[in-house]
Amino acid sequence: MKGSDGYRRRTRQLRITPKEKGKVRIRSVLASFSEKDKVSIKIDSRHQNIPHPRFNGRIGEVVGNQGRAYFVKFKEGKKEKTILVTPEHLRRI
Secondary structure, three states: OOOOOOOOOOOOHHHOOOOOOOOOOHHHHOOOOOOOOEEEEEEOOOOOOOOOOHOOOOEEEEEEOOOOOEEEEEOOEEEEEEEEEEEHHHHEE
16 A cells, blocks of 8 residues: 655654653743744644644744744755744744
């Protein structure tokens, strides 16, 4: 049988450890960032709307927001990329 080619494929390693299990910290969901804040993208697999797994661990700069999500800009090689990430997947640096 052919395996799935879904958006969350090969994300088993992103599961949370038993130590982190439990209630979702409301602080991470309600976090607010201002423009030019340096942030790190750390995927929290307890939430549905995860950014693409290849962006896990990237460090970037907040350049704007849309609703409760934030635009994060970072360099990948020579290109500058901007992705939309919800606050539960962002950590301030």
